[in-house]
Amino acid sequence: MSASGPRQLVDSVPSLVDVALDYIRTRIATGEYAPGHRLKERELSDETGISRIPIREAIRALASEGFVTLVPRRGAIVTELRPDLLDEIFEVREALEVQECVLAAQRATRDEVATMRASVEAAEEAARVGNAEGVNDANARFHEILVDASHNDTLAQVLRPLKNRLNWILRQNDDVTLVCREHRDILEAIASGDVERAREVATSHVRTSKQIALAVLFEDRELSASG
Incomplete structure (x- = not known):
């Protein structure tokens, strides 16, 4: 095996943040998480088996995409469409x-x-x-x-x-x-x-x-x- 083989294999594996991101985004897109739904890190961690830190990063990324709104004292909610x-x-x-x-x-x-x-x-x-x-x-x-x-x-x-x-x-x-x-x-x-x-x-x-x-x-x- 070439020296670059293991490195390429590692690079091809999605990160836990990417996995969490796809999981949450898909459920928003299909309506399973409706507008106004509160995204709770602990529940998402239990559902996915992914620790809360990657879940938190995924939620922040979704906020930057407009799927999620970060509300003081309420946390992250699926964006209400207006x-x-x-x-x-x-x-x-x-x-x-x-x-x-x-x-x-x-x-x-x-x-x-x-x-x-x-x-x-x-x-x-x-x-x-x-x-x-x-x-x-x-x-x-x-x-x-x-x-x-x-x-x-x-x-x-x-x-x-x-x-x-x-x-x-x-x-x-x-x-x-x-x-x-x-x-x-x-x-x-x-x-x-x-x-x-x-x-x-x-x-x-x-x-x-x-x-x-x-x-x-x-x-x-x-x-x-x-x-």
Whole structure:
């Protein structure tokens, strides 16, 4: 074995902080930990078998991503989504994601387009059989490929924490077929290298996603309260 072998093996093993981070983020994204839910280090430690120090670091990282809010005397709670917060998130998303699609239309490789196409087709098939979770997973992969296809590392670094929050928000979407259609439009614009079309459909996609999120997260909540 080469001298670098053990070092590479160690580097490939996720840290306990990363494991805790994925565990908590997944439960927030799927709704198991709803907005307002208090995250208790001791309970999370018991659930995961991970000591409280990595749990604490994971919670701090999630606070920096916007999933968690640190409240004096209450501790860490899952962030309450508000219309004004959603406005801010989608303003940033439109500025960055439209540029991401423009760059992808200019720079995406054949392999990246092929992988993007596979994710779109997987989402469409999942929608056809009524597998909403499969749609969400495939759509999240689409956006992961899209950021890579921009070939701009700085943009990718800025977008990734935002993408995590957007995946959380967009999982609340009841109309998965609409998102699939819009992803198909973005894909075809990128595949043909049509920059202006990519800009147009990406802008429309962000604005449509915002309206769906507002309706699902707030109008439905208001109807439930009034009923």
